[in-house]
Amino acid sequence: MKDIMKLITLCKGHTVYLQTHNFPDPDAIASAFGLQRLMGEFGIKATICYAGKIDKLSAVKMLDAFGIEMYPYDALKEKMKETDDIICVDSQKNAGNIMDFVGDEVACIDHHPIFVETEYQYQDIRMTGACATIIAEYFKRCQLTPDRDTATALLYGLKMDTLQFSRGVTALDIEMFGFLHPLSDHEKLNRLERNNMEFTDLRAYGEAIESIALFDCVGFSYISFSCPDALIGILSDFILSLEEVEVAVVASVREDGIKLSVRSERDEVHAGKLIREALQDVGDGGGHAAMAGGLIRRDDVALLGAFPEEKIQELFLAALERQKKGGERS
Numbered sequence: 001m002k003d004i005m006k007l008i009t010l011c012k013g014h015t016v017y018l019q020t021h022n023f024p025d026p027d028a029i030a031s032a033f034g035l036q037r038l039m040g041e042f043g044i045k046a047t048i049c050y051a052g053k054i055d056k057l058s059a060v061k062m063l064d065a066f067g068i069e070m071y072p073y074d075a076l077k078e079k080m081k082e083t084d085d086i087i088c089v090d091s092q093k094n095a096g097n098i099m100d101f102v103g104d105e106v107a108c109i110d111h112h113p114i115f116v117e118t119e120y121q122y123q124d125i126r127m128t129g130a131c132a133t134i135i136a137e138y139f140k141r142c143q144l145t146p147d148r149d150t151a152t153a154l155l156y157g158l159k160m161d162t163l164q165f166s167r168g169v170t171a172l173d174i175e176m177f178g179f180l181h182p183l184s185d186h187e188k189l190n191r192l193e194r195n196n197m198e199f200t201d202l203r204a205y206g207e208a209i210e211s212i213a214l215f216d217c218v219g220f221s222y223i224s225f226s227c228p229d230a231l232i233g234i235l236s237d238f239i240l241s242l243e244e245v246e247v248a249v250v251a252s253v254r255e256d257g258i259k260l261s262v263r264s265e266r267d268e269v270h271a272g273k274l275i276r277e278a279l280q281d282v283g284d285g286g287g288h289a290a291m292a293g294g295l296i297r298r299d300d301v302a303l304l305g306a307f308p309e310e311k312i313q314e315l316f317l318a319a320l321e322r323q324k325k326g327g328e329r330s
Contacts, residue, residue, distance in 0.1 A: 002124040004138045007087075007107055008042045010122055015084040016044060017076070019105075021091040021098050022052030023229040024070070026062050027130045028090035030157025033068050034135035035089060035109065037150045038142070046087075049076055051099035056230035058196045062156065065192060066149045073101055090131035093118045096284030096295065109134055113272055115286045127288075129165075129173040132157035136176040151183035156192050163237065168290050201231055208235045208250060211309075215317060217266070219245035222309040226254040229261075229293065236261040236291075247274075249316050251309070257283070257297040258308065262316075264290055269323060278312075278319035 018035055020028035032048045039046050048070045054060055063070065084103040091098045093105045094116040107122035111131045128134060132154040139146045146154065158177065162169050165177070208221040219239045227235070232252050239248035240263040248263040260279070264271040271292040275285035278294075282303045285294020296304070304311040 002122065004038075004142060007122045008039065008044065010106060011039065011044050011046075011085050011087075012042075015081070016046040017080070017084060017086045017101070017103060018046050018048045018089050019086050019091065019098065019101060020048070020050045020070075020089050021095070022050060023055055023097075024050050024052075024059060024090075025056070025160070025230050025233075026058055027132050027157040027161035029059060029062055029068060029070070030153040031109070031131040031135050032070070032089045033066065034132065034139070034146065034150055034154045035087070037146065038135065038138055038144070041142075041144055047071060047076070049073060049101070051101075055228035057198050058160065058192070058230060061192055061196070062153065065188060066153050068153075073099060077102060088120075092116070092125070093120075095286060097293065112287060115272075115276060126172075128170050129168040130158040130161035132161070133170075133173045133176045136180055137172065140176075140179050146180070146183060148183060148185050151180045152185045152189055155180040155184045156189055159193070168288055204231055204235060204252075205238070208239065212239065213313065214244060215313070217244065217246040218317065218320065219248045220309075220313050220316070221248075221250045222312070223250070223252040225252070227252040227259070229259065232259055232261040233291070233293070236263045239263070240265060247271075247320070249312070251312055255298070257295050257299075257301055258304075258312070260285065260294045260296070260312070262287070262292045262294075269320065274316065274319055274323060277322065278315045282315070 018032040020032050036046045051073045080102040086103040086105045087107040088105055089109050092108055092110050108120045110125045111128045136154045204223055204227050207223045211222045213220045221239055232250055236248045236250040239245055246266045247269050251258050251260045262271040262275045270289045272287035275292045275294045279285045282300050283294055283296035287293055
């Protein structure tokens with residue numbers, strides 16, 4: 001584990017911003033909130049910020065439940081300076097899902113694979129089920145007890161990003177569950193976990209089902225209207241739950257382009273590598289072995305031709321074939 005005190009020393013006396021990825025989910029929010037509270041224990045005031053928008057009910061409910069203040073970049077850019085410290089939380093600079101803010105990205109705390117090597121003065125990037133796990137470990141190693149709201153938020157982020165401990169779980173995730181559970185407000189946690197679907201989400205489920213195309217064990221769904229990032233991820237989990245599907249690819253047409261989510265339960269198919277290779281000529285993407293996301297930006301959608309749904313299928317099937325051949329050679 002990285003020595004968190006090095007980060008504390010680095011940020012002392014500086015204006016500090018905690019930047020999540022553009023469309024923060026519960027794990028990103030919990031991690032930034034937890035780090036904000038931890039830094040506050042050492043007299044450092046940090047502001048949580050993001051680009052994009054808060055676009056899912058679970059995230060909105062979380063902000064309300066804990067009174068978390070997060071600021072969009074447009075509300076901050078006039079006062080941010082090149083000398084301000086930025087800590088990337090649950091995200092990495094140049095990852096494709098995080099805007100380049102005014103300021104100096106001095107640190108990165110994340111649990112996603114590194115796809116673009118970047119120099120930071122402090123870096124803690126580890127493969128855990130959730131970024132909230134890393135923040136929780138900081139509290140434990142510093143022998144600090146997170147207050148009830150902080151512990152509950154971190155536990156919620158951990159549970160959400162691991163799909164209730166069914167995806168990408170590591171021994172450290174389990175250990176931090178044991179650390180956070182007795183400190184948490186279980187009634188508040190239960191309220192957060194209930195009723196996270198909105199009525200309008202049903203339309204997306206309907207189109208995902210209607211549009212599903214199956215190629216061997218790969219299931220594709222194409223949604224012709226805009227869905228929040230979190231919902232696209234939920235839909236890809238839903239498609240993956242079908243017995244015939246071992247790799248799921250869900251695409252949603254949005255104002256900013258075409259957003260994609262990939263899930264894999266096959267050991268030989270790395271979701272992050274798959275989406276990065278499939279989109280290499282038309283967009284950006286990356287993520288874990290089991291789950292990943294990507295975007296074909298609006299200006300690049302024309303590269304897909306007259307039939308974007310079929311072209312996306314073609315790109316992913318070709319990338320799968322290359323990944324398969326690469327595995328056979330190794």
